[in-house]
Amino acid sequence: MPSTTVARLTSLTQGYGAQRIIDRLDLTISTGVTGLPGPNGAGKTTLLRTLNTIAAPQSGTLELFGKPLRGERDARRARRRIGYLPQDFGYYPNFSVRDFVQYCAWLREVPRREAHAAVGESIAAVALSDRQGDKMKSLSGGMLRRAGIAAAIVGKPSLVLLDEPTVGLDPGQRLDFRELIRSLARDGSAVLLSTHLVEDIGAACDSVLVLRGGQVIHGGTPRDLALAASASAPGDSALERGHMTVLNGHSVSG
Structure with a gap:
């Protein structure tokens, strides 16, 4: 399947107050799985938040799904097609797993006629079907992470943004996760995977951008x-040696 451009950033600058985190960045994100490694403070989370339209760029342009974002109406339209898993995500402790994923589907305006099946599919994809009635507060750290992944992929969004998604997963669950994101790419999604685990990038990603x-x-x-x-x-x-080489400035390629 040929790749399709999903997001384009042009001279994008982003930060918090006077602190500039991203400076005049030009970047294109296409379908497939893109790994985003880099040290703490590199701007990975800021980039994901910007792509998820949580924070409008300070300057430059952000184009999603072929259309530039010029205001809240454009951002809301784009959010319907974006799944996002922050590194630390919030949830209502007394929600069941299914309630949580259903709520996230509602927030993203997954059509009601599709939502029931979509919720079940995403919960099954992270092997939580037998725990979907359990309250979120009762889950282990790894199960919470899997519930968060289910919420990010419910409804098969066109752009999936994952910030350290495998934290707390055991080796077998990490293998399952890799296959899951490869399957999303096969279905035509663009997946941006922010992680410190370069072995996950090597096993699951089509491309890599070191930030x-x-x-x-x-x-x-x-x-x-x-x-x-x-x-x-x-x-x-x-x-791992290539990643460290690039970070230490021995080799830089575009």
């Missing part, structure tokens, strides 16, 4: 990143 200081300092495939590795760079795999 540092609010700028993309390396872009390409996971193999390209592994090939950028310096022999003296720290890391237990070529991909």
